Amino acid sequence: MSHPTRTLAAFLAALDYPTLPERVVSRSEELCLDWLGSALAGKGQPPIPLFERYAQRMGPASGASESLTDRRLTSPHFAALVNAAASHIVEQDDLHNSSVLHPGTVVFPAALAAAQELGASGRELIVAAVAGYEAGVRIGEFLGRSHYAIFHTTGTVGTLAAAVAVGKLLGFDEDRFVHVLGSAGTQAAGLWEFLRDGAHSKQLHAAKAAADGLLAAYLTAEGLTGAQRILDGKQGMAAGLSQDADARYLTDRLGERWALEETSFKFHASCRHTHPAADALLALMQSHGLSHDDIAHVTARVHQAAIDVLGPVTRPTSIHQAKFSMGTVLGLIAVYGRAGLEEFQRHALAEPQVIAFRERVSMQLDPQVDAAYPKKWLGRVTVTTRDGRTLSQAIDDPKGDPGNTLSRDELEEKFRRLAAFSGAASPAEAQRLIDWAWQLREQPRIAPLLQPQMRENNSGVHA
Template identity: 45%
Template sequence: MSVSKEFARYVTGLTFAQLPSEVVAFTKTCILDWLGSAYAGAKKPPVQMMAQVAAELGGAEQATLMTGGRSSVTHAALVNGAASHIVELDDIHKASIIHAGTVVIPAALAVAQWQQKSGEELIEAIVAGYEVCYRIGEAVSPSHYYFWHNTATCGTFGAAVAAGKLLGLDEEQLVHTLGSAGTQAAGLWEFIEDGAMSKQLHPGKAAMNGILAALLAQKGFTAASKILEGNRGFVRAMSQEANAEQMTQGLGSTYKIMENSFKIHASCRHTHHAIDLILEMIAQHAISWREVERVRVQTYQVALTITDNPNPASVYAAKFSLQYCTALALVKGSAGLRDFSEEALYDPAIRKVMSRVEVAVDPIMDARYPETWEATVELTFTDGTTLKKHTEYPKGDPENPVSHDDIVQKFLALSVDLPQDSILHDLQMVERLEQVPDVALLFAQGRGWV
């Protein structure tokens, strides 16, 4: 049996009744976490540009845009995926290195709203989408991640599965859905060299392409039946590991969504370990940045490949600078959404501390990545004393968890500009999502979800 066939059989067989209560509750937390990021990102210029393009392209008003108004189901996924990724507060999975929320949830929401599916059906689809894309991401990582943005590539499969589940596709149709998803999977890291806007295009296009793949399969459109493990398929083309068998080991016996991590700092996840350590040192020892002569950060190679930038020239680039994020945390005592600003970008104190930050690869940490995302931070003070602290798991990982209440507070902070009745509507709807008969009710005009 092909890998695609095994995934298709798993997806068609998954029912809400099978899901443990903790999986249902956790999935709703993921949705609320996604929603806060989408609200916070909707007004950002790159997302507005994409919304303008969606308006110019037109299409039936099938689903709601987080930027306002309605558009086709594919355009809604495109815009909403981008909106949920841009503020760098979306969820992440360590082993697969995927921000699944930004691709699976906007695709599932758009189709569920359009097809008037229930909250139970939406939860089913999201669980299935996370499961499949995480398994694919694990099998091709870490080598895939050097050139390819896993959220864009592997995430396309998750969006396709979620859309196909909601469209009621059978096994054969889902095999073709995965085939069309895989042949569209793309997203190169080269954009990071310029600090370009492509990172927002990646999850939006992955969500959009996933829906397109499912819609084509529904009409009888065929695609590669072994897109994942085939001789010219996804794994062989885009990874040095080529471990397709790993993808389906234990399929159906676990729920990968429960391995999801949540972000509490508004920057690249590869900077969070250092931020956490700095904030813990400040809390425990009342450190002032003025007393610090040198900061040494040791971590795994991928973290430096993505975030070794000693002189970021934009606010967005600063989110991908380990030096900047470390200095920001030391000077400001936080690294939230509002801490990253034009004013803070060239803050003399932050720039002064940045010049004292050294980054390096630790071979042992590097060997354990991506199972652990480790860092050690060592501070050397002006009096010659030192302070060192290590972590294996950034805050928000399952091994270092945040609570549902923490995610509620995060949502409230990210949706602060919304009317209070809209915020209350959102919280109530997510809380009782499995009781909602029609997902379109989530988008009640004038109340919530724009």
């Protein structure tokens, strides 16, 4: 019987390297490097060491898969767990607009861990990532805005995206993909409630999505069966977790539209819902020559989801929570001209000028912005100056969006900054990882990336 899940599964089973357009392959390499930078930057950031310790306590002391932040070898389950948590803490990992899914932080940890254990090639890793992105984005779009209002889509849908990526590495056929979606979908979880308290759940969600998806795929390979219509069945995900699901998204232009290349790189080190307003404020201040002191009030005119996610955060008490504070982000932009890792680390919580600016920022629902969302994330700010002027600025493509993407040079610079921020990789190692990523399609075998004895192998291809 044909139904949307089966159509999606058939597409995933048929996907192979020669069918991918060059620009999709190239973008996969870029997203892989960008993800790797976020994972390295998580080293030492609370709560990442807790995940490392859990992996040490519960997992094996050796293995073929690599936990990047502590450079330990372990089983794929725990490498996926730790690397996903690590890559979702500094808020620099990629985001797909219309699905509001962070695909990289769930797809790459699971796929890399499995690829290392399975000895997959770079091309197989690329195809796995593409499968994970294409499925995850469509399922996120399918579940719609009502889902995202309560659920952290990267936790819920991320489980399915990770499962699909690993399933591709395990060579699944159409039936297996249907089963793995069933077993991943029935594990899908992640609620936004933690935001109110600045709790650690965002990293837990990414970690669990990657590990649970991997678990679903490995069990499916051994014969575990799953619901045939977990997405649109009567007691499936849409029934339980959405009020506005639309099954047409599940099969939207499969093989023609590549969701992976619609994915945005993050420029600012904050929640993506703050980026459009940050870019608009920066542009406004530059074009009018304003300093933060000139500004009496900023109204960020936003879509409803920004209010849902950022609204609970009024006075941030941790650096991570500050990344969900519109006032803090705009304060950093206004005072320092950027809201990068270093600005957050040094100035987000204690700098009086930033705190003062934060209190002069409010959010307001803008019907036009809301209507364009989630396809477009429009930046609209209205500023009242101390000398009585009212100024407005509009930005339609925030920095990092497909229409305003980062170049490979900018991605390299971002990667080096992320690696240096945590010290998880030396400048020489960072360069090797950049070279590795730009040659991903030529790698004969995905080995651990930061083990001394492995460096020879990894650099061999372009030596």
